[in-house]
Amino acid sequence: MTTGVRRRMGVEERRRQLIGVALELFGHRSPDEVSIEEIASAAGISRPLVYHYFPGKLGLYEAALKHAADDLAARFTEPGEGPLSARLLRMTGRYFDFADEHGPGFSALMRGGPAVAAGGACSLSTAATTDALVASVRQAAYVRILSHLDVTDPPARLDLVVRSWISLAESTALIWLDGRRIPRAELETQLVRDFAALTAVSAAQDEEMGALLRRVLDAEPADGPFGDLPGRLGGLAR
Numbered sequence: 607m608t609t610g611v612r613r614r615m616g617v618e619e620r621r622r623q624l625i626g627v628a629l630e631l632f633g634h635r636s637p638d639e640v641s642i643e644e645i646a647s648a649a650g651i652s653r654p655l656v657y658h659y660f661p662g663k664l665g666l667y668e669a670a671l672k673h674a675a676d677d678l679a680a681r682f683t684e685p686g687e688g689p690l691s692a693r694l695l696r697m698t699g700r701y702f703d704f705a706d707e708h709g710p711g712f713s714a715l716m717r718g719g720p721a722v723a724a725g726g727a728c729s730l731s732t733a734a735t736t737d738a739l740v741a742s743v744r745q746a747a748y749v750r751i752l753s754h755l756d757v758t759d760p761p762a763r764l765d766l767v768v769r770s771w772i773s774l775a776e777s778t779a780l781i782w783l784d785g786r787r788i789p790r791a792e793l794e795t796q797l798v799r800d801f802a803a804l805t806a807v808s809a810a811q812d813e814e815m816g817a818l819l820r821r822v823l824d825a826e827p828a829d830g831p832f833g834d835l836p837g838r839l840g841g842l843a844r
Contacts, residue, residue, distance in 0.1 A: 621659050624649055628670040633711030637667050668735050674715055675739035678704050679746035690822050691798050691831040693754055698794045705779040716776055747772045763808045763815050771801050798831045
């Protein structure tokens with residue numbers, strides 16, 4: 607974070623700087639606990655200058671949320687090469703990187719964001735903005751996972767599996783942040799296996815899903831997160 611350093615910046619450079627400062631401050635404390643004066647001090651500028659670039663703390667908070675949502679959505683970008691489980695594991699790792707680095711901010715974003723006072727009242731527009739940003743992150747994840755499955759028009763059961771898994775990954779990250787009681791690497795692998803398990807349950811009821819699952823498993827190494835799952839589950843049945 608920049609502190610006490612004043613230098614001239616262009617409009618976009620200054621806006622980016624203020625958004626970065628806001629992400630750091632709002633990422634660790636509620637917006638209600640962060641003052642414009644503190645933001646200005648951290649950026650090395652005067653309080654009135656913050657208002658020159660943003661209409662107020664609410665506008666800066668919304669801009670910071672938008673930046674965070676774009677960053678989080680980009681974490682699902684992954685080359686379409688190699689076993690699906692390896693690709694999902696890398697995406698999950700980057701998702702948890704974000705949650706780990708921006709814990710309170712991640713929680714605020716995914717849980718709808720804390721209320722920000724605006725003229726003595728909570729801003730409904732901020733809640734609507736946050737909901738839209740969270741939806742955009744989920745949709746980005748959904749589209750990219752389908753692309754890794756080589757599916758453009760998913761049947762209803764696959765649609766349900768992918769969206770359910772995205773919700774599971776989100777809730778798992780939020781629960782993990784509350785206590786971090788399970789090693790993160792184990793949790794990421796578990797989530798990847800959860801995807802296979804959800805697909806397998808659906809495949810047991812639907813031949814189209816069964817064909818998809820067989821195609822995915824045929825490309826998996828025997829010792830990968832998907833490949834060794836049947837053996838691990840079989841061991842529990844003994």
